[in-house]
Amino acid sequence: MAFTYFFRDLQTLQMIIDHMLPSILGKTHIDIWSAGCAMGQEPYTIALLLKENMGAMIFRNVRILASDIDHSNLFGPIIAKGSYPWGELKRIPDEFFTKNFSPDPDKPGNFILSDEIRNRVTFKRHDLLTCKPPKDNFSLISCKNVLLHFTEEQRIKVIRMFHEALVDGGFFLTEQTQKMPPQCEDLFEQVIPYAQVFRKLPAPF
Incomplete structure (x- = not known):
């Protein structure tokens, strides 16, 4: 199973x-797509950061689509419940953790995200190689x-x-080791010179 952690x-x-x-x-509506989301740590990290930076009222307009090919059929239930072991959460700053997590009564050692955060993230199985997006008009694709x-x-x-x-x-947004193909x-301009963060340019004619 893919492994990552919050606030990576x-x-x-x-x-x-x-x-x-x-x-x-x-x-x-503010639509965001986390493509290849694994067990949901990155889309939930994005949700936590957005809530902190934009305030609760505007945050209600955020819709994060978390997608993965998910051959294991495990990611959807994990993301829906929003329960994670401490080892994946320990990098979260205290101010984020105390406001947004509570102990999982069904699984000692796990902590559950608040409804406010979980309600902003939806999981969908999706194969990127179909080259058909699950929807359009995203403000951010990671x-x-x-x-x-x-x-x-x-x-x-x-x-x-x-x-x-x-x-x-x-x-x-893509990983640092992945360069934009010539x-x-x-199609894009790089907006942060030391990170693989790009802004969409109008399609060339």
Whole structure:
């Protein structure tokens, strides 16, 4: 099973949220796609950071789609319950943890996210290689530790799909080791020189 932890790559996530906030404040719906979400640590981290940065009222407009091919059929129930062992939570700053987690009465050693956070995240099984997005008009797409498993041709097709699924000026985030293919460089501008954070450019004619 894939393993990760909460607040991984925190500096990059905080930077992209800071860049994105001016463009999403005032929107009725703020759609975010965490593609290749595994057990939900990253989409929930994004939710926690957004709540802290935008306030509870605006946070209600956030809808995070967490997707994964999920051959194990395990990720959906884990994300729906929002219960995680302490080992995956220990990097969370105290101010986030105390406000958003409580002990899981059914599983000692686990902690459950608050309804306020869990209600913002929905899981959907999805295969990126279909090159068909589950929906469109995303303000942010995060896809980390997935593209490296694809061929160069597959990466190009998937990144082009992400471009089509983003709103104008929307953001795309991938892992630091994954460089933008030259064939896609006219689709995005890199907004943070030392991180793989990109903003959608209008499609070339």
